[in-house]
Amino acid sequence: MALVINEVTKRYQDFTAVDHLSFTIEKGEIFGLIGQNGAGKTTTFRMILDLQETTEGTITWDGTNINNINRDLLGYLPEERGIFPAMKVEDQLYFFGELRGKSRKELKKEVDYWIDRFELEDKRKAKAETLSKGNQQKVQLIASFIHQPAFLILDEPFSGLDPVNKDLLKGAILELKDKGTTILFSSHQMENVEELCDHLCLLKRGVSLYAGSLLDLKKQYGKTKLTIRTELSKETLESMEGVKYVHVGKDQYILTLADEKYAQAIFDSIFDGKYIEKFSLDYLSLDEIFKDKVGGKNV
Template identity: 75%
Template sequence: MTLAIEHVVKRYKDFTAVKDLNFTIDQGEIFGLIGQNGAGKTTTFRMILNLQEPTSGKITWDGSPINSINRDWLGYLPEERGIFPQMKVEEQLYFFGKLRGMKQEEIKKEVDFWIHRFELDEKRHDKAETLSKGNQQKVQLIASFIHKPKFLILDEPFSGLDPVNRDLLKDAILLLKEQGMTILFSSHQMDNVEELCDHLCLLKRGVSLFSGSLLDLKKQYGKTKLTIRTDMQKEELVKMVGVKEVKQERDEYVLTLIDESFAKGIFDVVAKGQFIEKFSLDYLSLDEIFKDQVGGDNE
Protein backbone atom coordinates (compact mmCIF):
# COMPACT_ATOMS: atom_id res chain seq x y z
CA MET A 1 0.00 0.00 0.00
CA THR A 2 1.31 3.43 -0.98
CA LEU A 3 0.40 6.96 0.05
CA ALA A 4 0.66 9.25 -2.98
CA ILE A 5 0.66 13.04 -2.92
CA GLU A 6 0.18 14.30 -6.47
CA HIS A 7 0.36 17.97 -7.47
CA VAL A 8 -1.24 19.05 -4.21
CA VAL A 9 -1.90 22.76 -3.67
CA LYS A 10 -3.46 24.39 -0.61
CA ARG A 11 -4.48 28.06 -0.70
CA TYR A 12 -6.01 30.24 2.00
CA LYS A 13 -7.37 33.32 0.23
CA ASP A 14 -4.21 35.15 -0.93
CA PHE A 15 -1.76 32.80 0.82
CA THR A 16 -0.53 29.52 -0.69
CA ALA A 17 0.64 27.17 2.08
CA VAL A 18 1.50 24.20 -0.17
CA LYS A 19 2.56 24.51 -3.80
CA ASP A 20 2.45 21.58 -6.25
CA LEU A 21 3.63 19.00 -3.72
CA ASN A 22 4.54 15.51 -4.92
CA PHE A 23 5.87 12.48 -3.06
CA THR A 24 5.03 8.84 -2.35
CA ILE A 25 5.47 6.72 0.76
CA ASP A 26 5.58 2.94 0.47
CA GLN A 27 4.21 0.50 3.01
CA GLY A 28 6.49 -0.11 5.98
CA GLU A 29 8.58 2.97 5.26
CA ILE A 30 9.59 5.80 7.57
CA PHE A 31 9.35 9.09 5.69
CA GLY A 32 10.51 12.47 6.98
CA LEU A 33 8.81 15.76 6.11
CA ILE A 34 11.19 18.53 7.13
CA GLY A 35 11.24 22.29 6.91
CA GLN A 36 11.21 25.43 9.02
CA ASN A 37 8.11 26.59 10.89
CA GLY A 38 5.54 27.69 8.35
CA ALA A 39 6.94 25.49 5.58
CA GLY A 40 3.63 23.63 5.12
CA LYS A 41 4.27 20.44 7.07
CA THR A 42 1.26 20.55 9.39
CA THR A 43 -1.00 21.68 6.54
CA THR A 44 0.13 18.63 4.57
CA PHE A 45 -0.58 16.36 7.55
CA ARG A 46 -4.07 17.80 7.91
CA MET A 47 -4.83 17.23 4.22
CA ILE A 48 -3.67 13.60 4.47
CA LEU A 49 -5.94 13.18 7.50
CA ASN A 50 -8.82 14.76 5.54
CA LEU A 51 -9.12 17.52 8.14
CA GLN A 52 -8.62 19.99 5.31
CA GLU A 53 -9.23 19.58 1.60
CA PRO A 54 -6.55 20.36 -1.00
CA THR A 55 -7.31 23.31 -3.26
CA SER A 56 -6.16 21.10 -6.12
CA GLY A 57 -4.29 17.86 -6.68
CA LYS A 58 -5.04 14.50 -5.11
CA ILE A 59 -4.03 12.36 -2.15
CA THR A 60 -4.53 8.59 -2.44
CA TRP A 61 -3.90 5.50 -0.33
CA ASP A 62 -3.33 2.36 -2.38
CA GLY A 63 -4.95 4.12 -5.33
CA SER A 64 -8.12 5.16 -3.47
CA PRO A 65 -8.91 8.76 -2.44
CA ILE A 66 -7.70 9.35 1.12
CA ASN A 67 -11.17 10.53 2.19
CA SER A 68 -12.69 7.16 1.26
CA ILE A 69 -10.54 4.89 3.43
CA ASN A 70 -11.35 3.50 6.87
CA ARG A 71 -10.36 6.22 9.36
CA ASP A 72 -9.14 3.60 11.81
CA TRP A 73 -6.29 2.92 9.40
CA LEU A 74 -4.81 6.29 10.41
CA GLY A 75 -3.03 7.42 13.57
CA TYR A 76 -1.98 10.97 14.41
CA LEU A 77 0.16 12.64 17.04
CA PRO A 78 -0.37 16.41 16.63
CA GLU A 79 2.30 18.94 17.52
CA GLU A 80 -0.18 20.62 19.85
CA ARG A 81 -0.36 18.06 22.64
CA GLY A 82 -3.64 17.35 24.38
CA ILE A 83 -4.67 14.67 26.86
CA PHE A 84 -7.33 14.71 29.57
CA PRO A 85 -5.60 16.13 32.66
CA GLN A 86 -7.98 14.59 35.23
CA MET A 87 -8.05 11.14 33.67
CA LYS A 88 -5.63 8.43 34.77
CA VAL A 89 -3.02 7.14 32.32
CA GLU A 90 -4.51 3.67 31.91
CA GLU A 91 -8.06 5.05 31.63
CA GLN A 92 -6.99 7.41 28.84
CA LEU A 93 -5.48 4.63 26.79
CA TYR A 94 -8.53 2.39 27.23
CA PHE A 95 -10.73 5.33 26.21
CA PHE A 96 -8.79 5.96 22.98
CA GLY A 97 -8.70 2.25 22.20
CA LYS A 98 -12.48 1.98 22.56
CA LEU A 99 -12.93 5.01 20.32
CA ARG A 100 -11.13 3.04 17.65
CA GLY A 101 -13.41 0.03 18.11
CA MET A 102 -10.90 -2.19 19.90
CA LYS A 103 -12.05 -5.01 22.18
CA GLN A 104 -11.23 -4.93 25.90
CA GLU A 105 -8.78 -7.84 25.76
CA GLU A 106 -6.98 -6.34 22.78
CA ILE A 107 -6.69 -2.96 24.50
CA LYS A 108 -5.33 -4.55 27.67
CA LYS A 109 -2.64 -6.39 25.73
CA GLU A 110 -1.49 -3.22 23.96
CA VAL A 111 -1.72 -0.99 27.05
CA ASP A 112 0.30 -3.41 29.17
CA PHE A 113 2.95 -3.77 26.47
CA TRP A 114 3.45 -0.08 25.75
CA ILE A 115 3.20 1.14 29.34
CA HIS A 116 6.02 -1.24 30.20
CA ARG A 117 7.96 -0.37 27.04
CA PHE A 118 7.81 3.35 27.87
CA GLU A 119 8.65 2.76 31.53
CA LEU A 120 5.29 4.02 32.78
CA ASP A 121 4.40 1.04 35.01
CA GLU A 122 4.44 3.09 38.19
CA LYS A 123 2.42 5.89 36.56
CA ARG A 124 -0.45 3.90 35.05
CA HIS A 125 -2.90 4.92 37.82
CA ASP A 126 -1.71 8.54 38.07
CA LYS A 127 -3.70 11.45 36.66
CA ALA A 128 -2.18 12.90 33.52
CA GLU A 129 -1.79 16.35 35.04
CA THR A 130 0.63 14.96 37.64
CA LEU A 131 3.00 13.57 35.00
CA SER A 132 6.12 15.25 33.69
CA LYS A 133 5.92 16.77 30.22
CA GLY A 134 7.91 13.87 28.80
CA ASN A 135 5.64 11.24 30.35
CA GLN A 136 2.52 13.08 29.17
CA GLN A 137 3.97 12.99 25.69
CA LYS A 138 4.60 9.25 25.92
CA VAL A 139 0.97 8.68 26.93
CA GLN A 140 -0.31 10.68 23.96
CA LEU A 141 2.07 8.87 21.66
CA ILE A 142 0.74 5.48 22.77
CA ALA A 143 -2.79 6.78 22.24
CA SER A 144 -1.93 7.67 18.63
CA PHE A 145 -1.02 4.11 17.64
CA ILE A 146 -2.68 1.84 20.24
CA HIS A 147 -5.16 0.72 17.56
CA LYS A 148 -2.31 -0.40 15.26
CA PRO A 149 -3.02 1.92 12.33
CA LYS A 150 -1.66 1.13 8.90
CA PHE A 151 -0.43 4.72 8.53
CA LEU A 152 0.89 6.86 11.39
CA ILE A 153 1.65 10.60 11.34
CA LEU A 154 3.91 12.01 14.07
CA ASP A 155 4.20 15.81 14.16
CA GLU A 156 7.35 16.75 16.12
CA PRO A 157 7.28 13.60 18.28
CA PHE A 158 10.71 14.27 19.84
CA SER A 159 9.92 17.78 21.03
CA GLY A 160 10.63 18.21 24.74
CA LEU A 161 12.01 14.71 25.29
CA ASP A 162 15.28 14.12 27.12
CA PRO A 163 17.93 11.88 25.48
CA VAL A 164 16.78 8.71 27.31
CA ASN A 165 13.14 9.16 26.27
CA ARG A 166 14.19 10.10 22.73
CA ASP A 167 15.92 6.74 22.47
CA LEU A 168 12.82 4.97 23.81
CA LEU A 169 10.75 6.70 21.13
CA LYS A 170 13.22 5.87 18.34
CA ASP A 171 13.18 2.21 19.34
CA ALA A 172 9.37 2.26 19.38
CA ILE A 173 9.20 3.80 15.89
CA LEU A 174 11.58 1.17 14.54
CA LEU A 175 9.50 -1.59 16.15
CA LEU A 176 6.34 -0.22 14.55
CA LYS A 177 8.13 -0.19 11.21
CA GLU A 178 9.16 -3.83 11.68
CA GLN A 179 5.49 -4.63 12.26
CA GLY A 180 4.67 -3.15 8.85
CA MET A 181 3.37 0.27 9.87
CA THR A 182 3.98 3.17 7.48
CA ILE A 183 5.19 6.26 9.33
CA LEU A 184 5.38 9.92 8.29
CA PHE A 185 6.96 12.32 10.75
CA SER A 186 8.41 15.77 11.08
CA SER A 187 11.21 16.90 13.34
CA HIS A 188 13.43 19.94 13.71
CA GLN A 189 16.13 17.63 15.06
CA MET A 190 17.83 16.47 11.88
CA ASP A 191 19.81 13.73 13.61
CA ASN A 192 16.51 11.95 14.36
CA VAL A 193 15.45 12.20 10.71
CA GLU A 194 18.86 10.98 9.57
CA GLU A 195 18.76 7.96 11.87
CA LEU A 196 15.21 6.86 11.11
CA CYS A 197 14.13 7.87 7.62
CA ASP A 198 14.32 5.87 4.42
CA HIS A 199 13.24 8.87 2.36
CA LEU A 200 12.38 12.50 3.00
CA CYS A 201 10.89 15.65 1.55
CA LEU A 202 12.44 19.04 2.26
CA LEU A 203 9.92 21.89 2.23
CA LYS A 204 10.51 25.61 2.05
CA ARG A 205 7.52 27.98 1.96
CA GLY A 206 5.30 25.15 0.76
CA VAL A 207 7.62 24.17 -2.09
CA SER A 208 9.47 20.87 -2.21
CA LEU A 209 13.19 21.51 -2.62
CA PHE A 210 13.96 17.80 -2.61
CA SER A 211 12.10 14.51 -2.39
CA GLY A 212 13.90 11.17 -2.37
CA SER A 213 16.42 9.13 -0.43
CA LEU A 214 18.75 10.73 2.09
CA LEU A 215 21.77 9.31 0.27
CA ASP A 216 20.66 10.87 -3.02
CA LEU A 217 20.34 14.24 -1.26
CA LYS A 218 23.83 13.91 0.17
CA LYS A 219 25.26 12.90 -3.21
CA GLN A 220 24.06 16.22 -4.65
CA TYR A 221 26.62 17.89 -2.40
CA GLY A 222 29.33 15.27 -2.74
CA LYS A 223 31.86 14.42 -0.05
CA THR A 224 32.91 17.94 0.86
CA LYS A 225 33.30 17.57 4.63
CA LEU A 226 36.89 16.81 5.60
CA THR A 227 37.77 16.17 9.24
CA ILE A 228 41.46 16.34 10.17
CA ARG A 229 43.33 15.83 13.41
CA THR A 230 46.82 17.16 12.80
CA ASP A 231 49.65 19.26 14.24
CA MET A 232 49.08 21.89 11.52
CA GLN A 233 47.52 25.21 12.46
CA LYS A 234 44.17 26.55 11.28
CA GLU A 235 45.84 29.44 9.46
CA GLU A 236 47.77 26.97 7.31
CA LEU A 237 44.70 24.89 6.47
CA VAL A 238 42.65 27.93 5.43
CA LYS A 239 45.21 28.81 2.73
CA MET A 240 45.05 25.40 1.03
CA VAL A 241 43.62 25.12 -2.47
CA GLY A 242 40.00 23.96 -2.53
CA VAL A 243 39.19 24.89 1.07
CA LYS A 244 36.11 27.10 1.54
CA GLU A 245 36.00 27.14 5.33
CA VAL A 246 37.80 25.74 8.36
CA LYS A 247 36.22 25.26 11.78
CA GLN A 248 37.97 24.01 14.88
CA GLU A 249 35.98 21.50 16.91
CA ARG A 250 37.79 20.53 20.09
CA ASP A 251 41.02 18.80 19.00
CA GLU A 252 40.26 18.54 15.28
CA TYR A 253 39.52 20.69 12.26
CA VAL A 254 36.49 20.41 9.98
CA LEU A 255 37.16 21.67 6.47
CA THR A 256 34.45 22.46 3.93
CA LEU A 257 35.81 21.80 0.44
CA ILE A 258 34.76 23.31 -2.86
CA ASP A 259 34.73 19.79 -4.27
CA GLU A 260 35.81 16.37 -3.02
CA SER A 261 38.48 16.20 -5.74
CA PHE A 262 40.60 18.63 -3.69
CA ALA A 263 40.93 16.12 -0.82
CA LYS A 264 43.90 14.26 -2.31
CA GLY A 265 45.93 17.42 -2.77
CA ILE A 266 45.22 18.46 0.80
CA PHE A 267 46.26 15.03 2.06
CA ASP A 268 49.55 15.23 0.15
CA VAL A 269 50.36 18.61 1.71
CA VAL A 270 49.29 17.67 5.23
CA ALA A 271 51.08 14.32 5.12
CA LYS A 272 54.39 15.79 4.04
CA GLY A 273 56.41 15.99 7.22
CA GLN A 274 53.29 16.23 9.41
CA PHE A 275 51.71 13.75 11.80
CA ILE A 276 48.11 12.91 10.79
CA GLU A 277 46.02 11.26 13.48
CA LYS A 278 42.76 11.57 11.54
CA PHE A 279 41.84 12.30 7.92
CA SER A 280 38.19 11.57 7.12
CA LEU A 281 36.24 12.65 4.02
CA ASP A 282 32.47 12.35 4.22
CA TYR A 283 29.12 13.71 3.08
CA LEU A 284 27.58 16.66 4.89
CA SER A 285 25.16 15.79 7.67
CA LEU A 286 21.45 16.34 7.07
CA ASP A 287 21.60 19.19 9.60
CA GLU A 288 24.31 20.93 7.56
CA ILE A 289 22.40 20.40 4.30
CA PHE A 290 19.18 21.67 5.90
CA LYS A 291 20.88 24.86 7.06
CA ASP A 292 22.38 25.36 3.61
CA GLN A 293 19.00 24.90 1.89
CA VAL A 294 16.75 26.92 4.19
CA GLY A 295 18.91 28.58 6.83
CA GLY A 296 19.13 32.35 7.11
CA ASP A 297 15.84 32.88 5.29
CA ASN A 298 12.93 33.71 7.54
CA GLU A 299 9.63 32.06 6.70
Protein backbone atom coordinates (compact mmCIF):
# COMPACT_ATOMS: atom_id res chain seq x y z
CA MET A 1 0.00 0.00 0.00
CA ALA A 2 1.17 3.54 -0.76
CA LEU A 3 -0.88 6.11 1.16
CA VAL A 4 -2.52 5.32 4.51
CA ILE A 5 -4.72 7.85 6.30
CA ASN A 6 -5.41 6.57 9.80
CA GLU A 7 -7.96 8.19 12.12
CA VAL A 8 -7.05 11.70 10.92
CA THR A 9 -8.84 14.65 12.50
CA LYS A 10 -8.41 18.37 11.78
CA ARG A 11 -9.91 20.93 14.14
CA TYR A 12 -9.95 24.72 13.93
CA GLN A 13 -10.85 25.90 17.44
CA ASP A 14 -14.49 24.72 17.81
CA PHE A 15 -14.89 23.59 14.18
CA THR A 16 -13.98 20.06 13.06
CA ALA A 17 -13.19 20.02 9.33
CA VAL A 18 -12.15 16.35 9.18
CA ASP A 19 -13.31 13.84 11.77
CA HIS A 20 -11.44 10.54 12.31
CA LEU A 21 -10.92 9.89 8.61
CA SER A 22 -9.36 6.61 7.48
CA PHE A 23 -8.70 5.13 4.04
CA THR A 24 -5.91 3.41 2.13
CA ILE A 25 -4.76 3.95 -1.46
CA GLU A 26 -2.81 1.16 -3.13
CA LYS A 27 0.18 1.89 -5.36
CA GLY A 28 -0.74 2.64 -8.95
CA GLU A 29 -4.41 3.16 -8.10
CA ILE A 30 -6.80 5.97 -8.99
CA PHE A 31 -8.81 6.79 -5.86
CA GLY A 32 -11.75 9.19 -5.65
CA LEU A 33 -12.45 11.52 -2.72
CA ILE A 34 -15.97 12.90 -3.11
CA GLY A 35 -18.33 15.11 -1.13
CA GLN A 36 -20.20 18.39 -1.25
CA ASN A 37 -18.45 21.74 -0.93
CA GLY A 38 -17.15 22.06 2.62
CA ALA A 39 -17.01 18.29 3.17
CA GLY A 40 -13.30 18.37 4.03
CA LYS A 41 -11.72 17.29 0.73
CA THR A 42 -9.34 20.21 0.30
CA THR A 43 -8.38 20.12 3.98
CA THR A 44 -7.50 16.45 3.53
CA PHE A 45 -5.39 17.25 0.47
CA ARG A 46 -3.53 19.95 2.38
CA MET A 47 -2.75 17.60 5.26
CA ILE A 48 -1.42 14.99 2.83
CA LEU A 49 0.76 17.68 1.24
CA ASP A 50 1.93 18.76 4.73
CA LEU A 51 0.58 22.25 4.14
CA GLN A 52 -1.47 21.81 7.32
CA GLU A 53 -0.83 19.66 10.36
CA THR A 54 -3.22 17.00 11.53
CA THR A 55 -4.85 17.53 14.92
CA GLU A 56 -4.96 13.78 15.47
CA GLY A 57 -4.07 10.67 13.49
CA THR A 58 -1.33 9.80 11.02
CA ILE A 59 -0.69 9.98 7.29
CA THR A 60 2.01 7.75 5.83
CA TRP A 61 3.45 7.17 2.39
CA ASP A 62 5.08 3.77 1.90
CA GLY A 63 5.28 3.41 5.68
CA THR A 64 7.00 6.78 6.21
CA ASN A 65 5.25 9.71 7.90
CA ILE A 66 4.16 12.15 5.22
CA ASN A 67 6.11 14.93 6.97
CA ASN A 68 9.39 13.10 6.36
CA ILE A 69 9.20 12.16 2.67
CA ASN A 70 10.89 13.90 -0.25
CA ARG A 71 8.35 16.53 -1.35
CA ASP A 72 9.32 16.01 -4.99
CA LEU A 73 7.49 12.67 -4.84
CA LEU A 74 4.22 14.65 -4.77
CA GLY A 75 2.29 16.50 -7.43
CA TYR A 76 -0.74 18.73 -6.88
CA LEU A 77 -3.34 20.40 -9.07
CA PRO A 78 -5.31 22.76 -6.80
CA GLU A 79 -8.89 23.75 -7.49
CA GLU A 80 -7.77 27.39 -7.46
CA ARG A 81 -5.76 27.92 -10.62
CA GLY A 82 -2.32 29.48 -10.41
CA ILE A 83 -0.28 29.70 -13.61
CA PHE A 84 1.61 32.87 -14.53
CA PRO A 85 -0.41 34.99 -17.01
CA ALA A 86 2.58 36.62 -18.77
CA MET A 87 4.74 33.49 -18.99
CA LYS A 88 4.85 31.36 -22.15
CA VAL A 89 3.40 27.85 -22.03
CA GLU A 90 6.63 25.87 -22.38
CA ASP A 91 8.44 28.23 -19.99
CA GLN A 92 5.76 27.54 -17.35
CA LEU A 93 6.33 23.80 -17.64
CA TYR A 94 10.11 24.08 -17.41
CA PHE A 95 9.76 26.45 -14.47
CA PHE A 96 7.52 24.14 -12.44
CA GLY A 97 9.65 21.13 -13.29
CA GLU A 98 12.85 22.89 -12.21
CA LEU A 99 11.17 23.87 -8.93
CA ARG A 100 10.84 20.12 -8.32
CA GLY A 101 14.54 19.48 -8.81
CA LYS A 102 14.56 18.47 -12.49
CA SER A 103 17.07 19.91 -14.96
CA ARG A 104 15.94 21.49 -18.23
CA LYS A 105 17.60 18.62 -20.08
CA GLU A 106 15.66 16.04 -18.03
CA LEU A 107 12.40 17.89 -18.63
CA LYS A 108 12.66 18.42 -22.39
CA LYS A 109 11.33 15.01 -23.42
CA GLU A 110 8.37 15.26 -21.00
CA VAL A 111 7.57 18.86 -21.96
CA ASP A 112 7.59 18.02 -25.68
CA TYR A 113 5.53 14.87 -25.18
CA TRP A 114 2.78 16.43 -23.07
CA ILE A 115 2.51 19.59 -25.16
CA ASP A 116 1.86 17.36 -28.15
CA ARG A 117 -0.37 14.96 -26.15
CA PHE A 118 -2.61 17.85 -25.02
CA GLU A 119 -2.71 19.43 -28.48
CA LEU A 120 -0.89 22.59 -27.40
CA GLU A 121 1.91 22.62 -29.97
CA ASP A 122 0.61 25.81 -31.61
CA LYS A 123 0.37 27.42 -28.15
CA ARG A 124 3.90 26.52 -27.03
CA LYS A 125 5.17 30.11 -27.29
CA ALA A 126 1.89 31.77 -26.32
CA LYS A 127 1.45 33.60 -23.03
CA ALA A 128 -0.94 31.87 -20.63
CA GLU A 129 -3.23 34.91 -20.46
CA THR A 130 -4.00 34.54 -24.18
CA LEU A 131 -5.23 30.95 -23.81
CA SER A 132 -8.79 29.76 -23.40
CA LYS A 133 -9.85 28.61 -19.94
CA GLY A 134 -9.68 25.01 -21.11
CA ASN A 135 -6.14 25.35 -22.45
CA GLN A 136 -5.00 27.12 -19.28
CA GLN A 137 -6.39 24.16 -17.35
CA LYS A 138 -4.41 21.75 -19.52
CA VAL A 139 -1.19 23.71 -18.95
CA GLN A 140 -1.68 23.71 -15.18
CA LEU A 141 -2.46 20.01 -15.23
CA ILE A 142 0.77 19.21 -17.07
CA ALA A 143 2.66 21.42 -14.64
CA SER A 144 1.36 19.32 -11.74
CA PHE A 145 3.00 16.13 -13.01
CA ILE A 146 5.80 17.29 -15.34
CA HIS A 147 8.36 16.19 -12.71
CA GLN A 148 6.91 12.64 -12.78
CA PRO A 149 5.66 12.42 -9.17
CA ALA A 150 4.94 9.06 -7.54
CA PHE A 151 1.75 10.45 -5.98
CA LEU A 152 -0.52 12.97 -7.69
CA ILE A 153 -3.48 14.89 -6.22
CA LEU A 154 -5.98 16.38 -8.67
CA ASP A 155 -8.60 18.70 -7.18
CA GLU A 156 -11.47 19.20 -9.67
CA PRO A 157 -9.27 18.51 -12.73
CA PHE A 158 -12.20 18.54 -15.19
CA SER A 159 -13.32 22.07 -14.31
CA GLY A 160 -13.69 24.26 -17.39
CA LEU A 161 -13.11 21.48 -19.93
CA ASP A 162 -15.44 20.67 -22.81
CA PRO A 163 -16.37 17.02 -23.50
CA VAL A 164 -13.54 16.50 -26.01
CA ASN A 165 -10.90 17.82 -23.61
CA LYS A 166 -12.42 15.87 -20.72
CA ASP A 167 -11.84 12.70 -22.71
CA LEU A 168 -8.29 13.85 -23.44
CA LEU A 169 -7.69 14.39 -19.72
CA LYS A 170 -9.20 11.02 -18.78
CA GLY A 171 -6.86 9.35 -21.24
CA ALA A 172 -3.88 11.15 -19.72
CA ILE A 173 -4.89 10.15 -16.18
CA LEU A 174 -5.14 6.50 -17.23
CA GLU A 175 -1.77 6.79 -18.97
CA LEU A 176 -0.17 8.11 -15.78
CA LYS A 177 -1.75 5.24 -13.86
CA ASP A 178 -0.32 2.73 -16.35
CA LYS A 179 3.11 4.28 -15.76
CA GLY A 180 2.75 3.61 -12.02
CA THR A 181 1.56 6.98 -10.69
CA THR A 182 -0.78 6.77 -7.69
CA ILE A 183 -3.60 9.28 -8.13
CA LEU A 184 -6.07 10.80 -5.69
CA PHE A 185 -8.66 13.06 -7.22
CA SER A 186 -11.83 14.92 -6.41
CA SER A 187 -14.66 15.80 -8.79
CA HIS A 188 -18.26 16.91 -8.44
CA GLN A 189 -18.94 15.13 -11.72
CA MET A 190 -19.71 11.64 -10.44
CA GLU A 191 -19.56 10.05 -13.87
CA ASN A 192 -15.84 10.87 -13.99
CA VAL A 193 -15.25 9.22 -10.62
CA GLU A 194 -17.32 6.22 -11.65
CA GLU A 195 -15.40 5.82 -14.90
CA LEU A 196 -11.89 6.16 -13.46
CA CYS A 197 -11.96 4.85 -9.87
CA ASP A 198 -12.15 1.37 -8.44
CA HIS A 199 -12.15 2.70 -4.87
CA LEU A 200 -13.38 5.89 -3.24
CA CYS A 201 -14.16 7.70 -0.01
CA LEU A 202 -17.42 9.58 0.44
CA LEU A 203 -17.26 12.52 2.86
CA LYS A 204 -20.03 14.49 4.53
CA ARG A 205 -19.10 17.34 6.87
CA GLY A 206 -15.69 15.83 7.51
CA VAL A 207 -16.99 12.33 8.29
CA SER A 208 -16.45 9.32 6.04
CA LEU A 209 -19.78 7.78 5.09
CA TYR A 210 -18.08 5.08 3.04
CA ALA A 211 -14.54 4.08 2.07
CA GLY A 212 -13.87 1.11 -0.17
CA SER A 213 -14.75 -0.49 -3.47
CA LEU A 214 -17.17 1.30 -5.80
CA LEU A 215 -18.73 -2.03 -6.74
CA ASP A 216 -19.22 -2.97 -3.09
CA LEU A 217 -20.96 0.36 -2.52
CA LYS A 218 -23.32 -0.34 -5.40
CA LYS A 219 -24.01 -3.83 -4.09
CA GLN A 220 -25.24 -2.30 -0.82
CA TYR A 221 -28.18 -0.93 -2.79
CA GLY A 222 -28.58 -3.92 -5.10
CA LYS A 223 -29.86 -3.80 -8.65
CA THR A 224 -32.86 -1.61 -7.99
CA LYS A 225 -32.82 0.65 -11.06
CA LEU A 226 -35.19 -0.63 -13.74
CA THR A 227 -35.35 1.12 -17.13
CA ILE A 228 -38.21 0.13 -19.43
CA ARG A 229 -40.08 1.19 -22.54
CA THR A 230 -43.73 0.23 -22.36
CA GLU A 231 -47.16 1.47 -23.38
CA LEU A 232 -48.34 1.19 -19.78
CA SER A 233 -49.05 4.41 -17.88
CA LYS A 234 -47.01 5.84 -15.04
CA GLU A 235 -49.95 5.23 -12.69
CA THR A 236 -50.08 1.56 -13.63
CA LEU A 237 -46.36 1.14 -13.03
CA GLU A 238 -46.58 2.96 -9.69
CA SER A 239 -49.26 0.56 -8.54
CA MET A 240 -47.09 -2.53 -9.06
CA GLU A 241 -45.69 -4.30 -6.01
CA GLY A 242 -42.12 -3.30 -5.14
CA VAL A 243 -42.10 -0.05 -7.15
CA LYS A 244 -41.01 2.87 -4.95
CA TYR A 245 -40.75 5.65 -7.55
CA VAL A 246 -41.31 6.13 -11.25
CA HIS A 247 -39.39 8.75 -13.21
CA VAL A 248 -40.74 9.63 -16.65
CA GLY A 249 -37.94 10.05 -19.17
CA LYS A 250 -38.12 11.31 -22.72
CA ASP A 251 -39.05 7.93 -24.18
CA GLN A 252 -38.81 5.55 -21.23
CA TYR A 253 -39.60 5.02 -17.56
CA ILE A 254 -36.98 4.64 -14.85
CA LEU A 255 -38.31 2.73 -11.87
CA THR A 256 -36.72 2.53 -8.44
CA LEU A 257 -37.51 -0.80 -6.82
CA ALA A 258 -37.61 -1.65 -3.13
CA ASP A 259 -35.61 -4.79 -3.99
CA GLU A 260 -34.37 -6.39 -7.20
CA LYS A 261 -36.50 -9.49 -6.45
CA TYR A 262 -39.58 -7.58 -7.71
CA ALA A 263 -38.16 -7.22 -11.24
CA GLN A 264 -39.30 -10.66 -12.44
CA ALA A 265 -42.92 -10.11 -11.46
CA ILE A 266 -42.89 -6.69 -13.16
CA PHE A 267 -41.42 -8.24 -16.29
CA ASP A 268 -44.11 -10.95 -16.35
CA SER A 269 -46.84 -8.35 -15.85
CA ILE A 270 -45.56 -6.05 -18.60
CA PHE A 271 -44.71 -8.82 -21.05
CA ASP A 272 -47.97 -10.76 -21.12
CA GLY A 273 -47.19 -11.85 -24.68
CA LYS A 274 -46.37 -8.31 -25.84
CA TYR A 275 -43.18 -7.00 -27.44
CA ILE A 276 -40.85 -5.25 -24.98
CA GLU A 277 -38.47 -2.76 -26.56
CA LYS A 278 -36.39 -2.24 -23.41
CA PHE A 279 -36.20 -3.84 -19.97
CA SER A 280 -32.90 -3.20 -18.16
CA LEU A 281 -32.12 -3.86 -14.48
CA ASP A 282 -28.94 -2.36 -13.07
CA TYR A 283 -27.17 -0.87 -10.07
CA LEU A 284 -27.77 2.77 -9.19
CA SER A 285 -25.26 5.21 -10.63
CA LEU A 286 -22.72 6.80 -8.30
CA ASP A 287 -24.52 10.11 -8.80
CA GLU A 288 -27.78 8.60 -7.52
CA ILE A 289 -26.04 6.97 -4.56
CA PHE A 290 -24.23 10.23 -3.75
CA LYS A 291 -27.53 12.14 -3.68
CA ASP A 292 -29.02 9.53 -1.40
CA LYS A 293 -26.15 9.41 1.08
CA VAL A 294 -25.13 13.06 1.07
CA GLY A 295 -28.21 14.93 -0.04
CA GLY A 296 -30.86 12.73 1.54
CA LYS A 297 -32.65 12.32 -1.80
CA ASN A 298 -34.87 9.29 -2.25
CA VAL A 299 -33.50 6.64 -4.64
